[in-house]
Amino acid sequence: MNVKISVGCTLAFTLVDLILSTVLYCHGSRLSSFSEDLLDFNVLLSLVDLWGCVLIRACLLIGASAGVLWNRELGPRRVSQLYTLVLLVSLALGTFALVKLLILSEREGGLTPWFLGLFSWTCVSSLGMVLLWGLLGKETVPGGGGGGGDGGGDEDRERLVDDREKEEEEKEEGEEGLGRRTGAKAGPQKTGSGATLGRLLWYCSEDVGLLSTAFLFLLISAVCEAFLPYYTGKAIDGIVTQQSMEDFTQPLLKLSALALASALAIGVRGGVFSLTLARLSLRLRNKLFRSLMRQEIGFFDANHTGDITSRLTSDTTQVSDLVSINVNIFLRSAVKAVGFFVFMFGLSWRLTLVTLMGFPFIAVVSKVYGEYYKRLTKEVQTSLAAANKVAEEVISSMRTVRSFACEEREADSYYSRLLVMYRLNRRQALAYACFAWSSSLSELALEVAILYYGGHLVVSGQMTGGTLIAFVIYALELVECLESISSVYSGLMQGVGAAEKVFEYLDREPQHRNDGQEAPPTCTGLVEFRDVTFAYPTRPETAILKGVSFTLRPGEVTALVGPSGSGKSSCVGLLENYYPPGGGQVLLDGRPVHTYRHDHLHSAVSLVGQEPVLFARTVEENISYGLTDVSMETVVEAASQANAHDFISALTRGYHTGVGEKGTQLSGGQKQRVAIARALIRQPCVLILDEATSALDAESEHIVQQALGAVMHGRTVLVVAHRLSTVERAHNILVLEAGAVAEQGSHAQLMARGGLYCRLVQRQLRGLEAGEAEVPTAPTGGGGGGGEEEEEERPAWTDAGCGGGGGGL
Ligand SMILES: Nc1ncnc2c1ncn2[C@@H]1O[C@H](COP(=O)(O)OP(=O)(O)O)[C@@H](O)[C@H]1O
Numbered sequence: 111m112n113v114k115i116s117v118g119c120t121l122a123f124t125l126v127d128l129i130l131s132t133v134l135y136c137h138g139s140r141l142s143s144f145s146e147d148l149l150d151f152n153v154l155l156s157l158v159d160l161w162g163c164v165l166i167r168a169c170l171l172i173g174a175s176a177g178v179l180w181n182r183e184l185g186p187r188r189v190s191q192l193y194t195l196v197l198l199v200s201l202a203l204g205t206f207a208l209v210k211l212l213i214l215s216e217r218e219g220g221l222t223p224w225f226l227g228l229f230s231w232t233c234v235s236s237l238g239m240v241l242l243w244g245l246l247g248k249e250t251v252p253g254g255g256g257g258g259g260d261g262g263g264d265e266d267r268e269r270l271v272d273d274r275e276k277e278e279e280e281k282e283e284g285e286e287g288l289g290r291r292t293g294a295k296a297g298p299q300k301t302g303s304g305a306t307l308g309r310l311l312w313y314c315s316e317d318v319g320l321l322s323t324a325f326l327f328l329l330i331s332a333v334c335e336a337f338l339p340y341y342t343g344k345a346i347d348g349i350v351t352q353q354s355m356e357d358f359t360q361p362l363l364k365l366s367a368l369a370l371a372s373a374l375a376i377g378v379r380g381g382v383f384s385l386t387l388a389r390l391s392l393r394l395r396n397k398l399f400r401s402l403m404r405q406e407i408g409f410f411d412a413n414h415t416g417d418i419t420s421r422l423t424s425d426t427t428q429v430s431d432l433v434s435i436n437v438n439i440f441l442r443s444a445v446k447a448v449g450f451f452v453f454m455f456g457l458s459w460r461l462t463l464v465t466l467m468g469f470p471f472i473a474v475v476s477k478v479y480g481e482y483y484k485r486l487t488k489e490v491q492t493s494l495a496a497a498n499k500v501a502e503e504v505i506s507s508m509r510t511v512r513s514f515a516c517e518e519r520e521a522d523s524y525y526s527r528l529l530v531m532y533r534l535n536r537r538q539a540l541a542y543a544c545f546a547w548s549s550s551l552s553e554l555a556l557e558v559a560i561l562y563y564g565g566h567l568v569v570s571g572q573m574t575g576g577t578l579i580a581f582v583i584y585a586l587e588l589v590e591c592l593e594s595i596s597s598v599y600s601g602l603m604q605g606v607g608a609a610e611k612v613f614e615y616l617d618r619e620p621q622h623r624n625d626g627q628e629a630p631p632t633c634t635g636l637v638e639f640r641d642v643t644f645a646y647p648t649r650p651e652t653a654i655l656k657g658v659s660f661t662l663r664p665g666e667v668t669a670l671v672g673p674s675g676s677g678k679s680s681c682v683g684l685l686e687n688y689y690p691p692g693g694g695q696v697l698l699d700g701r702p703v704h705t706y707r708h709d710h711l712h713s714a715v716s717l718v719g720q721e722p723v724l725f726a727r728t729v730e731e732n733i734s735y736g737l738t739d740v741s742m743e744t745v746v747e748a749a750s751q752a753n754a755h756d757f758i759s760a761l762t763r764g765y766h767t768g769v770g771e772k773g774t775q776l777s778g779g780q781k782q783r784v785a786i787a788r789a790l791i792r793q794p795c796v797l798i799l800d801e802a803t804s805a806l807d808a809e810s811e812h813i814v815q816q817a818l819g820a821v822m823h824g825r826t827v828l829v830v831a832h833r834l835s836t837v838e839r840a841h842n843i844l845v846l847e848a849g850a851v852a853e854q855g856s857h858a859q860l861m862a863r864g865g866l867y868c869r870l871v872q873r874q875l876r877g878l879e880a881g882e883a884e885v886p887t888a889p890t891g892g893g894g895g896g897g898e899e900e901e902e903e904r905p906a907w908t909d910a911g912c913g914g915g916g917g918g919l
């Protein structure tokens with residue numbers, strides 16, 4: 111809307127307000143009322159002060175209009191900043207009108223239609239003033255700040271905070287390229303709070319029986335509780351006014367019965383709600399975890415483990431709390447508040463009006479404070495998350511931290527993040543102190559007002575003492591109910607926010623599905639890569655494989671060699687169907703790998719990875735991972751094939767020894783052998799060893815190689831390796847360079863060609879010779895010095911010199 115229009119509306123309203131208030135005050139056109147009231151002013155009789163309210167309204171609105179017209183850029187912003195103040199003024203005007211109503215209601219014939227008209231109009235126009243103020247504050251010049259009233263301003267502020275957070279997140283992604291954007295994009299668009307709540311309730315529909323029971327008992331308990339103060343008042347009247355035992359015991363008995371019924375109902379309600387909570391979180395976590403298990407590998411590349419687990423743990427907890435605790439308290443308080451209000455009105459409408467006068471003030475204080483506190487809480491959470499991130503990363507990489515002696519430094523960095531949080535906590539504490547102070551003061555003021563006016567009513571015989579006591583109890587309980595409603599409201603909003611996050615993952619459709627159906631009974635193990643191109647979904651602009659074609663034949667061992675980062679593991683990932691190829695086809699027995707049934711593909715193709723990951727279970731469970739009903743003999747056989755049986759038997763509890771988190775309680779070589787056994791036990795027709803023997807010392811590598819030599823028969827084997835001894839024996843060698851097959855053939859053929867492979871081999875041989883010269887005690891292929899030797903050998907394929915050699919091709 112245009113500025114002029116809103117100013118026009120405001121001025122028209124002010125004019126109508128002035129005329130109408132004056133007409134109502136002057137009983138039509140008796141202008142002498144002014145002089146009479148002003149000359150002989152009596153607060154109990156005169157109404158000129160009530161008419162005076164119109165002047166306050168007019169001054170404020172005309173001032174705001176002038177300001178907005180005067181400075182169209184800053185004016186609206188300033189107007190919107192004063193919104194809360196104007197709200198308070200309007201409340202004060204309404205309260206003043208109510209006080210006048212109460213005063214005049216005590217006088218015979220005080221409530222004339224003219225007065226009632228003026229009273230109603232004052233209330234309505236005070237409300238109108240607030241609305242128009244909001245309208246004037248909204249008229250911002252495009253690009254200017256401000257917003258519709260206080261709420262609007264806060265929303266803007268929050269959006270700014272959100273934007274900043276998003277920017278920071280994107281900055282953090284930096285190295286991870288597109289990072290989580292891939293994950294986020296796939297999620298559904300943000301829905302409204304209402305829709306999310308509706309969906310959550312729909313989720314609870316399975317428990318509709320339980321929930322109805324809970325609500326029934328909630329209603330019973332609330333109704334019973336609503337009667338308690340009433341009978342308390344009656345009992346006190348029985349003692350004080352009637353002074354009869356009969357009049358005292360009757361209400362007391364009813365009171366006890368009601369209290370008992372309410373206690374029973376509260377118990378049932380609480381129990382049933384807790385049960386619903388447990389059932390809901392069971393369902394949510396189960397569904398969420400299953401949905402996560404379905405996601406493609408790219409999703410896990412793009413999202414931090416911590417983010418995902420926090421959805422599983424804290425967000426789901428918040429969601430079930432939302433339903434079981436917040437909705438429970440909200441409904442209970444709402445039902446009770448309505449009941450209390452009805453009783454209060456029945457006991458004394460005048461006192462009820464006095465009580466009502468206080469509430470808006472308490473509400474405004476809570477709102478202002480609540481918004482500030484919410485913002486602080488959000489900041490505290492962000493800073494806590496930052497601190498946790500540091501702690502998590504450091505603790506999970508303790509060995510690296512120790513090896514660089516960075517303990518103190520990491521502790522300092524954690525401490526500095528904690529300090530950020532502490533500073534926010536300090537502000538929070540101060541805000542809390544102010545809030546507690548102002549809210550208890552306003553409550554006190556309300557109590558005093560009720561007691562003062564109630565005392566006046568009792569003394570003037572318009573009310574009994576017992577009724578006043580009952581009323582005071584009601585008022586106090588009502589305040590409590592309203593407080594819990596407002597506190598629960600923020601919990602509800604938090605829960606809805608958490609639910610949105612949970613639903614985002616629940617609804618996420620994997621971009622690469624494992625829903626192939628083919629499960630042919632036999633597998634020959636013919637693997638073909640046909641002109642495969644590929645880029646990781648997190649970095650779609652970087653081509654990793656550029657038209658790779660090769661064939662792995664059944665019964666043959668193919669070695670894949672090449673400098674580090676040339677795309678060897680990426681080829682393996684495609685064969686394992688972790689990612690879909692960008693172009694071309696990856697075929698197993700002539701069918702694209704994604705058309706196979708998921709479990710079928712992974713029993714036919716088995717992988718021993720570059721960095722084998724074991725689970726924190728026993729050795730036996732690790733070897734038989736993913737299989738059911740595996741006999742101990744089979745496990746031992748697989749372990750023996752992988753040359754792991756001896757070391758496993760030497761462990762304190764043999765096959766039942768736990769391996770620790772990610773297998774940290776085993777040495778690198780031991781881990782790798784367990785991983786090889788885990789692959790072999792499946793009797794795969796395609797076996798992939800991605801640098802599987804790289805962590806073994808030369809001695810055990812030799813033994814594993816021999817064992818592998820035996821199991822390789824009748825299988826298709828793809829070995830990604832950097833050791834000459836492994837590669838040499840392969841039937842076919844593929845040399846990968848910068849995502850393309852540079853050359854292929856047998857060892858002899860490639861050596862004869864004198865290309866990249868030949869250079870790499872020569873470089874390695876030179877490296878070996880140098881190694882021997884330096885470690886004279888070690889025989890060829892060195893016994894104990896596996897670790898060092900590996901370091902020496904690895905550069906043969908990986909260092910910059912190799913790349914340089916490759917560049918010469
Ligand atoms: N999950 C991933 N997301 C994005 N890029 C990756 C990912 N894994 C590997 N890369 C990149 O792909 C390239 C090839 O990696 P890889 O196939 O692991 O090489 P290698 O031949 O040493 O096994 C590297 O440049 C690496 O940075």
Ligand SMILES: [Mg+2]
Binds near residue numbers: 679680
């Ligand atoms: Mg690799």
